[in-house]
Amino acid sequence: MGTEPELKRSEVKKRKDQAAKPRKxxxxxxxxxxxxxxxxxxxxxxxxxxxxxQKMTTKIYSSSNITKARNTQNLLKAGKPISILLMGTDTGAxxxxxxxxxxxxxxxxxxxxxKKMTIVSLPRDALVAVTGYKKYYPSKLNSAYxxxxxxxxxxxxxxxxxxxxxxxATINMGGLENMVNAVGGVTIKPLLTFxxxxxxxxxxxxxxxxxxxxxxxxxxxxxxxxxDYGRQQRQRQVLAEVVQNGxxxxxxxxxxFFKEIKKQLKTDITFNDMLLLALKYRxxxxxxxxxxxxxxxxxxxxxxxxxxxxTEKQRITNLVRSSLNLETATTGNTxxxxxxxxxxxx
Numbered sequence: 295m296g297t298e299p300e301l302k303r304s305e306v307k308k309r310k311d312q313a314a315k316p317r318k319x320x321x322x323x324x325x326x327x328x329x330x331x332x333x334x335x336x337x338x339x340x341x342x343x344x345x346x347x348q349k350m351t352t353k354i355y356s357s358s359n360i361t362k363a364r365n366t367q368n369l370l371k372a373g374k375p376i377s378i379l380l381m382g383t384d385t386g387a388x389x390x391x392x393x394x395x396x397x398x399x400x401x402x403x404x405x406x407x408x409k410k411m412t413i414v415s416l417p418r419d420a421l422v423a424v425t426g427y428k429k430y431y432p433s434k435l436n437s438a439y440x441x442x443x444x445x446x447x448x449x450x451x452x453x454x455x456x457x458x459x460x461x462x463a464t465i466n467m468g469g470l471e472n473m474v475n476a477v478g479g480v481t482i483k484p485l486l487t488f489x490x491x492x493x494x495x496x497x498x499x500x501x502x503x504x505x506x507x508x509x510x511x512x513x514x515x516x517x518x519x520x521x522d523y524g525r526q527q528r529q530r531q532v533l534a535e536v537v538q539n540g541x542x543x544x545x546x547x548x549x550x551f552f553k554e555i556k557k558q559l560k561t562d563i564t565f566n567d568m569l570l571l572a573l574k575y576r577x578x579x580x581x582x583x584x585x586x587x588x589x590x591x592x593x594x595x596x597x598x599x600x601x602x603x604x605t606e607k608q609r610i611t612n613l614v615r616s617s618l619n620l621e622t623a624t625t626g627n628t629x630x631x632x633x634x635x636x637x638x639x640x
Contacts, residue, residue: 351565358562360445363458363635370567373574374639375405375618378563379448379462381439395436396447396464398529401457403617404571404578411578412617414610415526415586416451417600423628425449431629432594439464444562452635455607456626457614463561471505479504480535482511485527490514508532523586530584585613 369376382398396418403412418436426449427433427441438450448459474480480503484495491510495501503511512532518524563571587610589600604625611625623636 348565351563351568354559354561355564356444356560356562358445358448358462359443360448362460363452364460364637366460366567369460370570370574373406375403375407376460376575377458377614377618378402378404379444379451379459381444381447381462381464383439383464395434396439397436399435399447399451401451401455401459401614403614404575405617405619406575406578407619408581408617409577410581410583410617412613413530413582413584414614415530415584417522417587417589417602419598419600420454420587420589421592421594421599421601422450422454425453425628425633428629432597432599434599444560449633450628453626453628453630453633455611455614456623456636457611458618458620458635458637461561461563461567463559463563465559471509474503474508474532474536475505477536480508480532482508482531482535484511485524485531486518488514488517490517523588526586534582534584583617585610 366376368374378401380398380400380402381396383396399416399418401414401416405412416435418434420435421432422435422438423431424433424438424441424446426446427438430437430441433441435450435454438447444462444464448462451457452459481500482503483498483500485497486495487497488495490513493507493510495511501507512525512528515522515525520527587602588606589602592599592601607625612622615621615623619640621636621638621640623638
């Protein structure tokens with residue numbers, strides 16, 4: 295597969311200060327925290343909540359309606375590394391429908407052999423041709439879900455990076471505050487000094503945060519010199535603490551918690567899949583590696599996009615494929631017609 299074509303300079307104006315770029319932002323951390331918490335419940339307390347979990351998982355199941363690049367059942371049964379596309383919709387509060395663009399997109403891999411979890415954030419404004427909707431090129435990566443749902447988002451990312459996506463999970467924003475409170479709060483050393491939403495933070499000063507404080511910490515964007523990428527760093531920082539506080543997850547084993555999850559989460563991971571995850575993948579949560587796909591801000595006809603160099607795409611392709619024990623392959627290109635994904639194992 296080739297790489298994305300360079301933008302015509304007559305159409306593109308380079309933004310000198312990426313951090314100043316205005317972007318809409320919602321509770322982008324919530325979906326990932328909820329998903330990891332959900333995995334933690336299955337990993338730690340499955341035997342005690344079997345019936346309740348089975349009913350809940352049935353209600354949150356939603357097929358991607360596509361043919362997967364790999365046989366996911368064989369992968370799970372054999373305990374092979376898997377990938378999950380985590381998406382947070384920008385529809386806002388809990389209770390709204392799963393529509394709109396994905397405010398956050400993360401590729402999560404679980405490798406039980408290496409006992410490692412890899413988290414890679416993707417820029418929502420990355421320049422792509424959405425699979426099945428190329429007539430709308432140039433498009434942003436986060437429009438794929440809006441155009442055709444989870445299946446279209448999966449296909450587009452597979453083509454973009456030449457990596458297989460085995461499962462997906464989508465959540466409406468709004469759950470971060472409750473999740474942090476449910477695990478008894480988190481202790482964070484802020485990455486920078488700032489004030490936001492009535493809360494103040496001092497760089498490297500250990501701070502105990504409840505849900506409201508943590509939400510303010512991850513929402514700020516204008517004062518971060520790294521812009522959206524700085525927010526992603528703070529997102530992963532809070533996530534890591536939520537995972538570390540997993541021993542407190544028994545406080546979540548309530549009927550109200552499961553009702554809340556049912557409202558927020560949609561995934562194509564079945565209950566039987568969850569059982570296999572609990573049996574074979576629980577060790578992966580103890581070693582977390584995080585990274586992000588780095589682009590640069592450009593304008594096309596007055597619309598802001600993230601242009602990602604081919605070398606950076608290749609770096610992330612190598613990282614994800616290595617975490618899945620796959621052979622090295624050239625990064626993808628969403629403008630090619632081929633939708634085949636190289637899934638050769640090492």
